[in-house]
Amino acid sequence: MAEFDDRSHEVPNESENDISHPPAESDDNQKQGGAVAGVVTLFFIIGFVGSLVVGWIVFPKLLYSQKHQPINFNHAVHVEMVENSCESCHYFREDGSFSGIPKNAACIECHEDIQGETEDERIFVEEYVAKGREVPWLVYSRQPDCVFFSHAAHLKMGEMDCVTCHGHVGESETSRVYEENRITGYSRDIWGRNIAGFKQNSWDRMKMNDCANCHRLNNVNENSVQTQRGGCFQCHK
């Protein structure tokens, strides 16, 4: 009870002081209040702008490491020389599975010895063909391991073309830098070049929603009871 009494005395005292002084200090207070508000705003803006800079510019630079392909590959030159366009090298095997990036065995058909004058071809023949090593290509379009993807379903049954997902790789004359996500280890191409996730072309991004959107547009097995869309098991086996 004693403590309660002490407090009850103090409270009116403080309130008395507050009431008695305000008129004398009100201008200063206003000035000071304006300055404080200014500082607060300034710091708010610093924080705001700083985080925007970090989020939009610094973060993407930190998130991705820059890697170069072991050999600078010229798709355009090769496409010109082969008869069957992309499928000459990136073909379907007899069992319907997709061969992906060719192994040395396929390249050796032409490049057992050095054909041209480029440094990259010399490296390929001397360092890989001669030594029997496969080229550790960095795959821009590799999806996380939890994703099942069948090329046959898309190209044969869906009658899609390569460009829809891979863009105009076949016309490229050099291998661009491979940007590897330091957290996931996958290529930047999956999320897309644009860090905000905006895309202009169908091949700009290959996230789950991109797959799902295309499936929805084309009405591919849109019969899942759970998702009201395509079933999870289509891609996540």
Place this chain on the structure above:
Amino acid sequence: MKIDRRSFLALAAGGTVGTVLTPLPWKLTDDISIWTQNWPWTPVPPDGEATHVNSTCTLCPAACGITVRKIDERAVKIEGMAGHPVNDGGICILGVSGLQFLYGPSRVKTPLKRVGERGAGHWQKISWDQAVAEVAQKLGDLREKGEGHSVAAICGSDRGTLPQLFSRLLTVYGSPNFFALPSIHDTYAMTLGLMQGGNPQAGFDVENTDYLLSFGSGILEGWGVTVRMFRANSHWRSGYGKVVQVESRLSTTAAKADRWVPANPGTDAVLAMGLANVILREKLYHRDFIKHHTEGFDSWQKAIIAGYAPNTVAAATGVPVAQIEDLAREFAGASKPLAVCGHGQGNTPGSLSVFMAVHALNALVGNLQRPGGVWAIPEIEYIDWAEAEMDALAVAGLQKDRLDGAGTDDFPYAKYLPNRLAEVITSGQGYPLQALLVSGANPCYSMADAAAVQKAFNTIPFVVSFSSFMDETSANADLILPNHTNLERYEDVPTPLGLTRPIIGLSRPVVAPQFNTRHTGDVVIQIARAIGGTVGNAFPWETYAACLQMTLAGAWGPLDKDGFWEVPGFQPADWSHAFETASGKFEFANPAIELLALSEPIALKGDEKDFPLVLMPFDSMRLANGCVGNPPFMTKAVDDTVLKGNDVLVEVNPETAKGLGLSQGQVAELQTPVGTARVRVNLFEGVKPGVVAMPTGLGHTAFDDFIAGKGVNYNMLAGPVADPASGLDAAWGIRAKLTKV
């Protein structure tokens, strides 16, 4: 400007608002979720071209056809080969686990030479040239000194070109001491040879049998060809046949049988003859067959009727008279009855008296050479190499007696008696062995009284192992010349024993050799050529592959294409042409049989007073007990009533355990005249009181950390007992003592 707490709060607020307006939180969340669903340290099998290679599994003698799935150059899955005469698409747990041998850490990766004490595990890597030169030098020197006969070779089998190359090497070199490890099939071959004549293997037409009487055979534990027996069992279970299991322990086979007859252990022959007694007295036998196609029936009948009256048999076996009579009537009354024997998986050859008594039952009901019966399967004689030229040293060496006494007057029908080897070597009988070559076998683990075998081998100055793995025998060798594993090499595999279709299977390289190993066939040829002279001349082939292709001649094409070759249209000979005995008939009795000491029961090692219990082994589908270790896949499948942690559990009847003051899971010391082991107790009413049952296939000390150190090797506690009739190991157990610790 005053920077205070509010300023920092404002900075944080601005930062927060700004951050949510950047992609950072959303992108980071997405990346972290991908990361957590694809842990970077979780191995992801590389993608590649899927191919399939047909081959033959040689991890056990069943020789199933396998189809190995590969992704690029890596073997990723072993499946049964569809349409194969042995297993038609089925496969056992050991076959499926085969990749763990190929890619596992117990491989010997390059030729090794021992430095330091034997068995201490100190090795020096040597080149193949040096390895071959050292063996050739050693064998050449011994031969020059006139000690060629003191070189022995132990192979897992004597069938197929690889063991035959060893056999040929020893012959031209001048040593009579070639050994193959015998199994029940040697006893069966001996039985058929004595009763039916010729040199056939026994085949069992289990697919068409409608009544299987099994004397302890582990139909569901790996006896015969596992996949085939499981499939036959399913067929019988579907109402097409009845299975009677005579076995003292409630094994899986017994548990699944229509009738379990828990006869006293070691009384199989007595019970078989007791059943014969009933069939004879009640004239339930196949009269036509007995009258026209058998010899010696009367004298045999007389002996059986006089000696095996049901009450005598009941007293010995513990099976009531009514049940014996019932069983005999059922067996004789079935349209296609089949009696088989050989305990468990059939790794111990067993007693000839049991096999002859059981086979006589088949003859009594006339179920030989007929659907559902026992067929005489001729060996496909495709290994037809030119007679080798022998020099004086070879002739002199071959005139020496075999160390094990096989083929002598004591054991006239046995080809190899490795079970006698340890005793002969240790006791100093005969001559000392100077060198030993071991291929396709792991005798220091898989032979009874393995410790004694190891001790005996330690007296041999030069031991060479050709194993692909650091097994117990390799670990105690002087030189290891590692073979390719079964998925890296060519090898022919003749008709699996028990099969009714004569075939040759081909084991072939599924993947390229992973290490600096070499095909033992090539190494044998290279050693022979390095020794030179007539020894080298006997091996005209440049490589083993050339030898194999030449040997298989016309069969090579289909073998290479399909993975197996089958004798076209094979049918068992009819009764008039089937028997190659002197009489041309099936012989219940003949002078040769009468000379055999058949009636003697097999006395187990050990004194009943000191060792009041009997220790019996049991085989399991989930434990490989041959020359390969038990792969980790299989160990995972073992119940914790068999292996708990690293402790083996032995089955003991609760009554026995109570008398010994033992309870479930308790640690005890198991002692036999041969060895002592620490075990745990598993109370099980399915074993007879007085019996301790122990799983085989555990207790490896070599291989790798995943295989070694689990449980106890039954063979370290077991001792061989030579069958008085055949000389082969007939021990069905050993006397033992179980003490509370």
